Amino acid sequence: xxxSFRAELVKLTRRPAAWLLAVVTVVLAATFTYGFPYAGIAxxxxxxxxxxxxxxxxxDRLVGNSLSGLPVFFGALVLILGVLTAGGEYxxxxxxxxxxxxxxxxxxxxxxxxxxxxxxLAILLAVFASGAACSMLIxxxxxxxxxxxxxxxxxxxxxxxxxxxTMWAMLGAVLAIALRAxxxxxxxxxxxxxxxxxxxxxxxxxxxxWVATVQQGLPGxxxxxxxxxxxxxxxxxxxxxxxxxxxxxxxxxxxxxAFVLIGGALLTRRxxx
Amino acid sequence: MTLPVETEGLTKxxxxxxxxxxLHLTVRAGEVYGxxxxxxxxxxxxxxxxxxxVRPSAGTVRLFGRPPGAxxxxxxxxxxxxxxxxxxxxxxxxxxxxxxxxxxxTDRVELVLDLVNLTDRADDRYAGYSLGMxxxxxxxxxxxKDPRLLILDEPTNGLDxxxxxxxxxxxxxLGAGGCTVLVSSHLLGEVEQVCDRVGVVSRGRLIAEGSVAxxxxxxxxxxxxxxxxxxxxxxxxxxxxxxxxxxDGGLDVAVEPERAAWLNAELVGAGLAVRELRSGERDLExxxxxxxxxxxxxxx
Ligand SMILES: Nc1ncnc2c1ncn2[C@@H]1O[C@H](COP(=O)(O)OP(=O)(O)O)[C@@H](O)[C@H]1O
Ligand SMILES: [Mg+2]
Numbered sequence: 001x002x003x004s005f006r007a008e009l010v011k012l013t014r015r016p017a018a019w020l021l022a023v024v025t026v027v028l029a030a031t032f033t034y035g036f037p038y039a040g041i042a043x044x045x046x047x048x049x050x051x052x053x054x055x056x057x058x059x060d061r062l063v064g065n066s067l068s069g070l071p072v073f074f075g076a077l078v079l080i081l082g083v084l085t086a087g088g089e090y091x092x093x094x095x096x097x098x099x100x101x102x103x104x105x106x107x108x109x110x111x112x113x114x115x116x117x118x119x120x121l122a123i124l125l126a127v128f129a130s131g132a133a134c135s136m137l138i139x140x141x142x143x144x145x146x147x148x149x150x151x152x153x154x155x156x157x158x159x160x161x162x163x164x165x166t167m168w169a170m171l172g173a174v175l176a177i178a179l180r181a182x183x184x185x186x187x188x189x190x191x192x193x194x195x196x197x198x199x200x201x202x203x204x205x206x207x208x209x210w211v212a213t214v215q216q217g218l219p220g221x222x223x224x225x226x227x228x229x230x231x232x233x234x235x236x237x238x239x240x241x242x243x244x245x246x247x248x249x250x251x252x253x254x255x256x257x258a259f260v261l262i263g264g265a266l267l268t269r270r271x272x273x
Numbered sequence: 274m275t276l277p278v279e280t281e282g283l284t285k286x287x288x289x290x291x292x293x294x295x296l297h298l299t300v301r302a303g304e305v306y307g308x309x310x311x312x313x314x315x316x317x318x319x320x321x322x323x324x325x326x327v328r329p330s331a332g333t334v335r336l337f338g339r340p341p342g343a344x345x346x347x348x349x350x351x352x353x354x355x356x357x358x359x360x361x362x363x364x365x366x367x368x369x370x371x372x373x374x375x376x377x378x379t380d381r382v383e384l385v386l387d388l389v390n391l392t393d394r395a396d397d398r399y400a401g402y403s404l405g406m407x408x409x410x411x412x413x414x415x416x417x418k419d420p421r422l423l424i425l426d427e428p429t430n431g432l433d434x435x436x437x438x439x440x441x442x443x444x445x446x447l448g449a450g451g452c453t454v455l456v457s458s459h460l461l462g463e464v465e466q467v468c469d470r471v472g473v474v475s476r477g478r479l480i481a482e483g484s485v486a487x488x489x490x491x492x493x494x495x496x497x498x499x500x501x502x503x504x505x506x507x508x509x510x511x512x513x514x515x516x517x518x519x520x521d522g523g524l525d526v527a528v529e530p531e532r533a534a535w536l537n538a539e540l541v542g543a544g545l546a547v548r549e550l551r552s553g554e555r556d557l558e559x560x561x562x563x564x565x566x567x568x569x570x571x572x573x
Contacts, residue, residue, distance in 0.1 A: 010366070014361065017361075088359075092357055096357060099326060100324050100326070100353070101374035102347045102375050102376065103374055103376075271328055
């Protein structure tokens with residue numbers, strides 16, 4: 001398992017696509033969480049996020065701000081990372097190479113997931129770090145006090161973010177394994193996250209009660225509720241407190257476990273060839 | 274001594290198609306075994322089942338006496354149906370990644386790169402490799418574990434004649450070094466020089482097995498003599514009618530080649546003009562083709 005983990009880490013860290021995704025995630029997070037809202041406040045114009053006020057961009061709001069992208073944008077990007085990590089092996093036909101090296105398929109799979117989880121954590125920490133830098137810069141420019149969230153809040157925030165992001169990455173991986181491909185899983189995953197999920201919560205759930213109920217069990221709304229409970233601004237797409245934070249954490253964790261088990265069952269049982 | 278490869282009744286069905294049909298395959302320790310058959314005969318499917326990549330519909334596989342499972346492949350190297358690597362990594366990085374999976378030291382990487390003459394280009398991205406270089410990297414990966422059993426599926430695909438000759442030399446060297454090699458090919462002539470034994474598969478079934486000499490059968494003699502009908506009658510009287518066939522204006526005589534001088538003396542003594550008398554070595558690909566034809570009609 002550790003052998004597979006190390007191999008997988010090498011594969012991930014040398015992969016240009018993984019770096020591209022990480023950079024895009026960090027840049028998008030900084031731009032949408034701090035860049036545009038601050039430009040709006042500084043310019044005094046009306047526009048998206050115009051109801052954001054300066055205190056919302058300061059360092060003490062770091063946790064909520066850093067988690068706000070997880071239900072949709074950040075989630076979509078790590079979903080792609082998950083698809084690439086598992087689906088690449090189908091695209092290049094490399095499963096047969098890996099599976100004939102002497103490790104069991106389960107060991108290979110678990111090592112891969114651990115490496116994916118570590119990569120996801122690294123991206124999350126980068127988002128927190130860039131958020132810390134942006135908020136401190138804004139505080140200094142605006143001569144506002146620089147107060148940081150407590151270590152406990154930070155730890156809970158990072159843990160919750162890691163849980164959600166890993167769940168999305170695993171959704172990507174399980175789609176890639178189920179469809180044995182890259183392009184189709186990316187497409188379907190993004191349609192789900194960016195379109196279907198928003199349509200359900202924005203248009204359908206308010207008029208159909210049963211959809212609203214079902215929604216409360218879906219991964220997106222639960223991720224949104226969890227980050228909302230930790231202070232993410234609710235004007236960000238996907239962030240809404242539809243269920244309580246504790247329940248949301250349990251549901252997200254359950255999805256994570258389910259995706260891991262389904263992916264593992266498919267990968268270890270099916271023929272490679 | 275446990276057998277490196279032993280299958281019993283190995284079968285794989287894809288819907289109505291039986292890709293591998295009741296295969297009993299035995300590869301002995303230290304031998305180079307040629308697994309031969311035309312395209313689509315089921316070679317790759319059978320080798321995938323040996324490696325646990327494909328689950329058999331029926332039958333069993335044992336490598337070194339052990340059923341498939343974790344660690345069973347610890348000292349089995351394989352190249353199945355073309356090399357597959359990470360295109361964004363260099364050849365060397367690809368092997369290092371595999372060395373992690375195989376839990377062997379990275380010193381093996383340099384060694385196997387050298388074995389396949391790829392050291393010069395080891396730092397180039399795999400995506401930029403020629404077909405032959407990719408194939409050689411595939412062989413290098415198969416050798417990474419210092420295997421006791423090496424399974425090579427059509428390893429000369431994509432290689433130029435020099436590359437093919439290198440590959441044969443390498444296989445022979447590995448065989449001489451005590452490694453058991455199972456090599457598949459759709460051309461008998463390509464592997465016959467390196468194989469101790471060969472098995473021929475057609476439509477998933479093993480239709481012949483033995484040394485190349487066994488399969489080729491007794492070479493016999495080819496006689497061109499005038500007049501042909503008198504020569505035929507004379508030879509039939511000498512060796513028995515069932516051993517003589519008139520083919521393409523000459524005689525195929527099923528006797529040991531050592532009897533050429535004697536036969537020549539008899540024919541000349543009988544006043545016949547002998548134009549040519551030689552060992553009637555059958556063309557290997559013809560032997561192969563005949564076997565497959567025969568196997569196919571038997572099955573049909
Ligand atoms: N995954 C698969 N699904 C369906 N048919 C397959 C599959 N793999 C192989 N086959 C069929 O099995 C037969 C044997 O294929 P293969 O083992 O690749 O032959 P060879 O390696 O001898 O050329 C072929 O008819 C091929 O089309
Ligand atoms: Mg084949």
